[in-house]
Amino acid sequence: MSRRLSRRQRGSNNRRKQGVRVARIHAKVAARRLDHHHKLSTGIADRYRLVAVEDNLTGLGAGRLARNVHDAGWGQLYRLLEYKLEERGGRLVRVDPRGTSQTCSRCAAHNPHDLSHRTYTCHACGLVMDRDVNAAKNILAKAFRTQLPRETGKVTPAETGGPSAGTLLAEVPVTEAGTSAAGLLNPA
């Protein structure tokens, strides 16, 4: 569409019409994405009290992955999710994404891992798992380890069932580069 636009004569009627058409399509895509993010975030906030996500938006600078993350509108999704969780007494925790896709969620071994593979395999303990679920477990464990204020006693692993409760999901869509978005823990 954009290529067609650039081929049109500058200032011509056709070019203007084409420009309006492109703008309309962009607006439609944005509205559809917002609607989707509202549904997704409401669904997650209704089911989970604690959601841990990779803090991709600040951690990756202007690299290719950061671009993908922005393109997918994750900032918007995180904002919606955060306020909906807080409305319900829950919390969104952002963690440093480093190592979350390469570390084994069972034995903590480091396995250099080709992100094009959907399956994560640990050469130390033999764990075979969907790569996004493995990353989600690491993200959640990291949230418990580094972010949650244990001293306040507000949210502790014991209270919510703990990272080993087996209720983890990787529900939020993944980026093209394959990094998992969220570790979700069912507090029930």
Ligand SMILES: [Zn+2]
């Ligand atoms: Zn392992």
